[in-house]
Amino acid sequence: MKIEPSLKMSIFEPAIFGDLKAAAEAKKATGAEVVDLSLGSPDLPPDEKVRQALSEQSALATTYGYTLSGTKRFNEAVANYYKRRSGVTLNPDTEIIQTMGSQEGLVHLPFALCNEGDIVLTTNPAYVAYDAGIKLAGAVPYYMPLRAENGFLPNLDDIPEDIAQKAKLLILNLPGNPVPALPDATFFDKVVAFAKKYNVPVLHDAAYSEYYFEGDSPSSFLSTPGAMEVGMEINSLSKSFSLAGARIAYIVGNAEMISIIKQLKSNLDYGTFEPIQEAAATALDHAEEITDRLRKEFTERHRVLMNGLENIGWSVTPSSGGMFVWAKYPFDIDDKAFVFKAIEQCGVVMVPGSIFGTEGAGFVRLALVQKVEELQKAIAQLRALKI
Numbered sequence: 184m185k186i187e188p189s190l191k192m193s194i195f196e197p198a199i200f201g202d203l204k205a206a207a208e209a210k211k212a213t214g215a216e217v218v219d220l221s222l223g224s225p226d227l228p229p230d231e232k233v234r235q236a237l238s239e240q241s242a243l244a245t246t247y248g249y250t251l252s253g254t255k256r257f258n259e260a261v262a263n264y265y266k267r268r269s270g271v272t273l274n275p276d277t278e279i280i281q282t283m284g285s286q287e288g289l290v291h292l293p294f295a296l297c298n299e300g301d302i303v304l305t306t307n308p309a310y311v312a313y314d315a316g317i318k319l320a321g322a323v324p325y326y327m328p329l330r331a332e333n334g335f336l337p338n339l340d341d342i343p344e345d346i347a348q349k350a351k352l353l354i355l356n357l358p359g360n361p362v363p364a365l366p367d368a369t370f371f372d373k374v375v376a377f378a379k380k381y382n383v384p385v386l387h388d389a390a391y392s393e394y395y396f397e398g399d400s401p402s403s404f405l406s407t408p409g410a411m412e413v414g415m416e417i418n419s420l421s422k423s424f425s426l427a428g429a430r431i432a433y434i435v436g437n438a439e440m441i442s443i444i445k446q447l448k449s450n451l452d453y454g455t456f457e458p459i460q461e462a463a464a465t466a467l468d469h470a471e472e473i474t475d476r477l478r479k480e481f482t483e484r485h486r487v488l489m490n491g492l493e494n495i496g497w498s499v500t501p502s503s504g505g506m507f508v509w510a511k512y513p514f515d516i517d518d519k520a521f522v523f524k525a526i527e528q529c530g531v532v533m534v535p536g537s538i539f540g541t542e543g544a545g546f547v548r549l550a551l552v553q554k555v556e557e558l559q560k561a562i563a564q565l566r567a568l569k570i
C-alpha cells in the first residue's frame with residue numbers, strides 16, 4: 184500500500200526538538216553534564232492541594248462520564264480568578280469556554296473565525312502553533328515583526344491599509360514566547376482602537392500571564408476599555424500552575440465569539456476529565472499563593488541567567504516577565520548550527536530563534552526551566568564555547 188500524506192501536511196515544519204534531544208543524549212553518553220533549556224515545560228511540581236483534588240476526585244465512581252464542556256465549578260473558578268486578578272467580570276455561561284490545553288484552542292480557533300484566503304495578523308517571531316492553526320484553516324498569515332527598536336511589540340501603524348482591511352483575526356502574546364516582551368501602558372488601548380477601526384477580532388494568548396518579575400502584574404487584555412467588544416484571551420493552566428500534562432486551558436471574552444467557538448468545539452471533543460477540571464479549579468482558587476512562589480523562583484532564575492549571559496558577552500533582551508530568555512550570542516554563525524555546536528561542545532541545550540520566524544535568526548531561546556545551580560552550570564559551560 185502506498186501511503187501519501189495530504190497536501191495540508193506540508194504546512195507542518197519538521198520539529199527540531201527531536202534532533203535537539205538526540206544531540207543532547209549523544210553528549211550525555213560521553214559522560215558530559217547536559218543542561219537542557221530547550222522546552223518550556225515547567226519543572227516545578229503542581230501545588231499539593233491541586234494534586235490532592237485530582238486524586239480525591241478520580242477516586243470517585245461518578246466522575247468518569249463525558250463532561251462535554253467546562254463544568255460549572257471550573258467556569259466559576261475562572262470567572263472568580265479574572266475578577267480578583269484583573270477586575271474583569273465574566274459570565275461563566277456565555278463568556279468562558281474550556282479547551283484541552285491552549286494549543287488545542289489556538290490551532291482550532293481560526294476555523295471558527297476565518298475563511299480560506301482571509302488574513303490573520305500574527306507576529307514574527309511567534310509561538311509556532313499560531314501558524315499551524317492559520318494555515319490549517321486555509322487563512323494566510325501576515326507577520327508583524329518584533330524588533331528591539333519597538334520594544335519587541337508589534338507596530339500596528341506599520342500594517343498596510345489593504346492588509347488591515349482584509350484581516351479577520353489578530354493574534355498577540357504578551358509576555359511572549361519566544362520574546363518575553365510585555366505591553367507598555369498604551370499598547371492594548373491601541374489594539375482595541377485598531378480592532379474597532381478595522382473590525383478585526385483579537386485573540387490575546389496570555390499563557391505566561393503569571394510570569395512577571397517586578398511591579399504590578401501585567402494587565403489582562405480584557406481589562407482594557409472596549410476589549411470585551413473586540414476580543415478574547417486564551418489562558419492555560421500549563422505554565423502558571425505546572426499542569427502542562429493535564430491539558431486544561433480556557434478562552435474568555437466576547438460572548439458572540441465564544442458562542443461560535445463553542446459550536447466548533449461541540450464537534451471536536453467531549454470535554455476534559457472532570458477530576459482535572461476540579462484540580463484546575465482548585466489551582467485557580469489558590470492562584471495568588473501558588474503563583475507568588477512561582478514568581479519568586481523565576482525572578483531569581485531570570486536574574487542569574489541574564490547576568491551570567493551578559494557577563495560572557497551575550498546580548499540579552501531586557502524583560503520583566505516571561506518564561507524565557509531571548510538572547511543574541513556573540514558569534515557569527517547561523518542559529519541552527521550554533522545550537523548544535525553548543526550541545527556538542529558544552530552540553531547546553533537551547534532553541535534556535537529562527538524556528539519561530541525569520542526575525543529570530545541570530546537569536547536563541549533559553550527556557551528558565553532549571554534550578555539556579557543548573558543555570559550557573561550552563562553559564563560556566565557556555566563560557567568555554569569556541570566557535
Ligand SMILES: Cc1ncc(COP(=O)(O)O)c(C=O)c1O
Binds near residue numbers: 390432
Ligand atoms: C505562547 C504559548 N501559548 C500556548 C502554549 C500551549 O500551551 P498548552 O497547550 O500547554 O496550554 C505554549 C506552549 O509552549 C506557548 O508558549
